[in-house]
Amino acid sequence: SRDMSTLPLQEFFKPLITYLTAENTKNDEFIGWDINWKPPETPPQVQESLKSAAFDLEARANVSKFDWTNFDPDVMRQLQKIYYIGSSALEGDDLIEYENILADMEQIYSTAKVCESESICIPLDPDLTRLMATSRDYDELKWAWEGWRRETGPEMKDMYENFVTLANKAAKVNDQPDMGAYWRSWYEVDDLKADSMRLWEQLRPFYEQLHAYVRGRLSEHYGESLVDPKRPIPAHLLGNMWAQSWGNILDLVLPYPGKTSIDVTPALVDQGYDALRMFNISEEFFTSLGLIPSPQSFWDDTMFVKPTDGRDVVCHASAWDFYNAKDIRIKMCTSINMEDLITIHHEMGHTQYFLQYKDQPVVYRRGANPGFHEAVGDLLALSVSTPDHLHQIGLLDTVEDDAEADINFLMSMALDKIAFLPFGLLMDLWRWDVFEGLTTKDSYTEAWWKLRNDIQGVEAPVERSDEAGHFDPGAKYHIPGNTPYIRYFISHVLQFQMHRSLCETAGNTRSLHQCDIYRSKEAGKKLGDMLKLGSSKKWPEALEAITGSREMDASAIVDYFKPLMTWLEEKNEEKGYVVGWSDTGITMKPTT
Ligand SMILES: CC(=O)N[C@@H](CC(=O)O)C(=O)NC[C@H](CC1(C(=O)N[C@@H](Cc2ccc(O)cc2)C(=O)O)CCCC1)C(=O)O
């Protein structure tokens, strides 16, 4: 044997040194030590969430001390809303991991950019959004569509799986089997999924007519080799990154091109509108109904436009209630166009609800159900969008009141409102299945495209698969943002129901799609009284206060679009446009 003292130490441990060096390199371990190093700060938004969760937990513990069975029903309702606290029920490391995953996914989404070259990389808002809205170049659109999905989904995929596990853990503490069930419980109905599918079955025939006509016109524009007149529509040609609203391709499908345009974007630009002036248009409409004016703090603290100081902000528009009965704000990167004028009304619908229920107990400062909160702004925008109203506020110089102009207007409305319905439904059909465990990580994208094919009749322009690491749901804000989505589908039914009733209240004698409740104090009073309820009563009571009915009912949206549907059935027949899309499963088009 050899005397160890003569064997250099390094020689003796060489195999171990080699191994450790390789392991440390592989695991990206920091070699040495830095006495100034501190653990990464928990991001501020995570810290705030932890504080608010601690408050929720304490409040839940307090109400748990009582046996509420014989309490006054209203007190029981309030206690129940204090007791069920969603993700705040997670404790310790689980809660920190949950909040960090959300912060990480939001960071990925809000900073994602698609690079044209080494030095030019463009963000979603406003660049890719504008490209998807205005480009008519099949391959340029495909580049943006595929690039956005490459820069967002894949990096989130594993995070999302962990997020789902934690979310379901929280749901169980809230006496729900999974987070999807917890979300649906806010609607206080036996089977929200069945109710939604029933509404969709009533509306699907109208969607199929619109889909057939739009596909026919796109096929003529891009050629049958790119747009097969029988297959689902390629998802990148519909004027929107998610094909969820098709208003931006009105020019490609306009029924009667000769009539005066109803797109007021040029007028907004020509008349030198800025964001503030667009917000004032909306403010003036709300106050014309006798609704509550926005407080000075709103005008002082709202973020109206994307900051130019390079700060990374979440540009996705949002409205915020500070629950102190006075501070309310909107954050929006406003562009000067019609779409954002409508979005402003949507956001101010939220802030009006905040103002109206500010004297309710905090637990009642919510929508009657989440769909109500989403319906308020859109409801008023139905009046603002009419050609007559746009003419009245100087954004349309001439209005033609004839059958063809009517069809053009209804088409522009249908491209947003009817086109949205399947997307508004499928987002949470996908997510409810994920929370329920019916869709697992290895089929996230496959399940997504099956729904996109079957329900929306759109398909990816390029191969999409889980095996390739895709996670296309992650490319839509509300998935990493963890904002439930069925509320928008419900809102699209409710807003027309409410519109039909408020138009009657306002004494409208014209067709429903021409109704404008502007300056009707009676309509405003009815709406305001419903909004004041917040979530203090079950939503059928709130709906009854406006419409006299306690049921969600798709007949109003059908009434509104009736003239267009008749026209589409005739036109599709006349032009030989096929209605529906062949049962394609998830077979993808061969990549061109
Ligand atoms: C603190 C907080 O989170 N506040 C909530 C409000 C609250 O709960 O109090 C909030 O501000 N949420 C943001 C979200 C923004 C928008 C959105 O996401 N819209 C959907 C769907 C859609 C489609 C057509 C349509 O006509 C209306 C909506 C999409 O863009 O896919 C983007 C532009 C419009 C609305 C919103 O306002 O709902």
Ligand SMILES: [Zn+2]
């Ligand atoms: Zn909203």
